[in-house]
Amino acid sequence: MCGIVGLFLKHPGLEHELGGHLAAMLATMRDRGPDSAGFAVFGRDDGTVKITVRGPGLSALAARLELDADLRDTHAVLHVPASRMEEVRTALASDPAVTIVGEGQRMELYKEVGLPADVAARFGLSAMAGTHGIGHTRMATESAVTTNGAHPYTTGPDQCLVHNGSLSNHNALRRRLVREGYAFETENDTEVAAAYLSWRMREGDTLEGALHAGLKDLDGFYTFVVGTRTGFAVLRDPVCCKPAVMAETAQWVAFGSEYRALVNLPGIADARVWEPEPARVYAWERAA
Amino acid sequence: MSDQIDLAVATTRDLNGALHGLPPDTNRTLWRVLNPRGQHALAVGVDAPIRVEIAGHAGYYCAGMNGGATVVVEGNAGNGVAENMMAGRVEVRGDASAAAGATAHGGLLVIHGNASARCGISMKGVDIVVGGSVGHMSAFMAQAGTLTVLGDAGDSLGDSIYEAQLFVRGSVASLGADCVEKEMRDTHRTALAARLQAAGFDGVDAGSFRRYGSARRLYHFHVDNAGNY
Numbered sequence: 001m002c003g004i005v006g007l008f009l010k011h012p013g014l015e016h017e018l019g020g021h022l023a024a025m026l027a028t029m030r031d032r033g034p035d036s037a038g039f040a041v042f043g044r045d046d047g048t049v050k051i052t053v054r055g056p057g058l059s060a061l062a063a064r065l066e067l068d069a070d071l072r073d074t075h076a077v078l079h080v081p082a083s084r085m086e087e088v089r090t091a092l093a094s095d096p097a098v099t100i101v102g103e104g105q106r107m108e109l110y111k112e113v114g115l116p117a118d119v120a121a122r123f124g125l126s127a128m129a130g131t132h133g134i135g136h137t138r139m140a141t142e143s144a145v146t147t148n149g150a151h152p153y154t155t156g157p158d159q160c161l162v163h164n165g166s167l168s169n170h171n172a173l174r175r176r177l178v179r180e181g182y183a184f185e186t187e188n189d190t191e192v193a194a195a196y197l198s199w200r201m202r203e204g205d206t207l208e209g210a211l212h213a214g215l216k217d218l219d220g221f222y223t224f225v226v227g228t229r230t231g232f233a234v235l236r237d238p239v240c241c242k243p244a245v246m247a248e249t250a251q252w253v254a255f256g257s258e259y260r261a262l263v264n265l266p267g268i269a270d271a272r273v274w275e276p277e278p279a280r281v282y283a284w285e286r287a288a
Numbered sequence: 289m290s291d292q293i294d295l296a297v298a299t300t301r302d303l304n305g306a307l308h309g310l311p312p313d314t315n316r317t318l319w320r321v322l323n324p325r326g327q328h329a330l331a332v333g334v335d336a337p338i339r340v341e342i343a344g345h346a347g348y349y350c351a352g353m354n355g356g357a358t359v360v361v362e363g364n365a366g367n368g369v370a371e372n373m374m375a376g377r378v379e380v381r382g383d384a385s386a387a388a389g390a391t392a393h394g395g396l397l398v399i400h401g402n403a404s405a406r407c408g409i410s411m412k413g414v415d416i417v418v419g420g421s422v423g424h425m426s427a428f429m430a431q432a433g434t435l436t437v438l439g440d441a442g443d444s445l446g447d448s449i450y451e452a453q454l455f456v457r458g459s460v461a462s463l464g465a466d467c468v469e470k471e472m473r474d475t476h477r478t479a480l481a482a483r484l485q486a487a488g489f490d491g492v493d494a495g496s497f498r499r500y501g502s503a504r505r506l507y508h509f510h511v512d513n514a515g516n517y
Contacts, residue, residue, distance in 0.1 A: 240386065240405045240423070243367060259326035259345050259366065273345065273364060275385055275404050278424065 002164040003029025003116075003137040004151075006225040006255040007265075008232035008284050012131075014251060014266070019128030025254075025261045026125075026135045027117040032257055033137030036150035037119040038111025040160040040227055043130040045105045048079040049157075051088065052109045054147070055098040065091055073122040074147075075101060077108050099148075099185075104158030106130075106229055111150035131286060134227045136162040143188050153191045155182060156198035158229035163190040164242040164257060165221035173217065193218060197226060207231045208283040215279055223276075225255050233283040240278045247271040253284055290318035300327055307357075310336040326366065331359045334376075351378040354395060370397045373414055386423070389416045392433070398487045405442070408435045411452055417487035427454055428464065436483060438492060446500055450507075454500040455480055457492075468503045 005025040009015055019041060026037055048068075053061070058076035062069035065088060068079040080088045092098055102109030110123045116137045120126065136151035143149050152160040167173075170189035173196060178184070182195040196217065200210035207228050214224075214235065221241035226233045234255050236244055245259045249271045256262045259273065276282055293303045303321060310316060314336055321342045324330055328347035331340045335355035342350065345363035354373040361369070364382035373392040380388075383401035390406070392414030399407075402420035406428060413432040421439035428444070430452035440458035447464020453476070454467070463469075472495075481494040 243385070245385075258347060259364070260347060263325040273382075275383065278405070 001032045001139040001141075003032030003257040003261065004135070004162045004164050004223065004225050004255070005029060005257070005261050006132070006134040006162070006227070006232060006234070008132040008253045008286075009130075009251065010253070010286075011251040015131060016129045017266075018130045018133055019124075020126045021265060022128075022133045022135055023117075023120040023125040024264050025256060026120050026137060028261045028263075029135075029137040029257060030116045033139040034115055035140050035145045036111065036113040036138045036147070037116035037136060038109070038138075038150045038152055038162075039120070039123075039125060039133055039135035040102065040107055040109040040152045040154070041125070041128045041130040041133040042106045042158070042227060042229065043108060043128065046079065048081055049085060049103060049105060050108055051078045051080055051092070051103045052076070052101040052107075053078060053092065053098050054101055055095075057097070061095070061098065072110065072124055074112060075110050075123065102152075102154040102160065104229065107154070107158045107160060107227070109152060109154055109160060111136075111152070112147055113145060113150065132227055132232050134160065134162050134225045134232075142166055143186065148186050149188055151190055152227075153188070153194035155191070155195040156202070159194070159198050159201070160227050161190065161194040161197060162225050163193055164223045165237065167193060167218055167220035167222065169219040189220070193222070193224065201228075207233050207285075208281050211235045211281045211283070223257070230287070231283060231285045233281060234276055235281050236276050236278055238279040244276045245273065246276055246282065247273045290320050291316050292320045292322065294322040295325065295327060295330075296323040300329055303330065304332060304334075307331060307334045307336070307338070307340065310338060312336055314338065324363075328366070331357065334359070337376075345382070354378055364401070365399075369399075370395070370414070373397065383420070388418075389414050392416075396483075396486060402439070408433075408452075411435065415483055415486075417483060417489065419489065421458065424461070425464070427452060427467075430454075434480075434483065436480065436487075436497070438489065446502070448506060449502045451502055455497040456500065457497045460498075460500070463500065466503050466506045467500055470499045470501045472497065472499045 054075045070077040112119045151162045154160040167189040170192040197210045223242040224235045317338045319340045324344045326347045333353040334357035339358045347366040349368045351359035352371045354376045356376045358377045361380045365380045365384045367385045368387045370378040371390040373395040376395045379398045384399045384403040386405045388403045388407045389397045391410045393412045397416045400419040403422045405423035407422040407426040409428045411430045411433045417436045424442035427446045431450045436455045441460045443461045444464035446467030477494045
């Protein structure tokens with residue numbers, strides 16, 4: 001099953017509300033995925049690279065590396081000046097207890113096992129501001145209920161993906177992407193989809209172009225919601241196996257596995273509400 | 289005087305319990321359902337000949353197993369609206385998601401907007417009238433009843449159809465296995481005109497539709513296909 005949500009703001013006046021709306025959307029989608037939850041929020045660019053890490057002793061880690069850090073439950077966001085990226089990457093790689101969850105100029109990424117509302121509360125999602133975000137509630141079907149098995153998945157800076165469905169050619173695709181230089185943390189099919197899109201964009205595709213290429217190369221059932229530094233996109237497989245509803249106003253674009261996830265958004269009563277068509281890429285970009 | 293149930297305070301079970309408790313000769317024949325907010329399984333299995341108006345978007349399986357009520361959704365409906373309906377009338381003012389009218393045996397399902405994939409899948413006697421277009425694989429394995437589409441039909445219309453009559457006014461992206469175009473005779477036009485009128489599409493010319501149905505080539509095993517197994 002699984003539930004996925006996404007919210008892309010067009011109006012800057014709503015940015016301080018982003019986390020609150022995303023938290024409510026995730027909580028409603030508990031019925032579709034009570035095992036674990038995760039979300040990515042694209043916040044302000046403060047000139048540093050944000051590396052989201054998880055593991056024990058993160059406060060001491062940040063102190064040792066002399067980095068500013070936002071500590072949130074099992075995760076921390078390290079604010080790393082560009083000049084120190086190599087040094088910090090090396091330090092993190094040498095600490096086996098620390099896992100890098102995501103990195104980017106704007107993206108922060110959190111995921112944990114537990115009910116979606118609890119996960120959102122533990123990380124303080126309601127208080128987070130940003131321009132767009134995506135989230136996932138998981139009902140595990142093809143791999144274990146672990147933090148690593150939770151979405152979103154990222155394989156590149158400021159790129160992340162949530163997925164409802166299951167891919168059938170992910171093993172073959174994973175081997176191809178390993179040859180292209182991608183490393184995989186899990187056996188999960190969604191991680192392969194994320195790497196695939198990162199690879200396409202590395203090779204010069206736009207987000208929209210990468211998703212079009214995915215229609216040809218990805219086999220299986222999927223509804224994807226993708227976030228990048230400035231973009232937000234949705235794609236459903238040609239069979240439309242998994243549900244999807246979108247809504248748009250002058251202020252925002254929202255995605256939910258079900259309409260129920262969208263009912264608390266401001267102005268929903270007057271929003272254009274529609275079901276995304278099969279095999280059609282819906283993409284929005286904002287000025288960087 | 290109508291009864292009113294506000295789902296901002298009442299549960300789905302409160303609503304369905306109240307509707308199921310009505311005797312066939314009830315005089316409480318008009319029910320307004322407020323704040324549906326996309327909730328699932330609203331007004332399912334209602335046997336009493338009442339009218340239920342849902343003031344907004346409904347979730348999955350709205351009016352499923354309908355046994356004789358008139359259920360009006362004043363918005364969009366999620367997956368499986370009027371699935372397995374036996375009798376009565378279900379009307380969706382907006383769009384319907386996948387599998388509208390799935391397996392329904394009887395009654396009339398009217399969708400004013402578009403219906404997405406698999407509309408009328410495995411239908412068994414229901415009449416479905418869609419004001420807009422239907423998605424791919426509509427009337428898949430349809431067994432009886434009619435599907436009337438004022439707009440276009442997506443890929444593989446009527447795939448593996450047994451019986452059931454399909455009428456489409458616009459284009460058909462492709463026909464599914466064993467579904468073929470058939471001659472539109474006077475008897476079909478007359479019956480279609482009556483259905484359009486019943487559905488509230490009075491001004492629409494029944495002569496502007498084309499008819500599709502089963503070529504009946506899949507009814508029996510054909511020895512030439514033995515090599516495929």
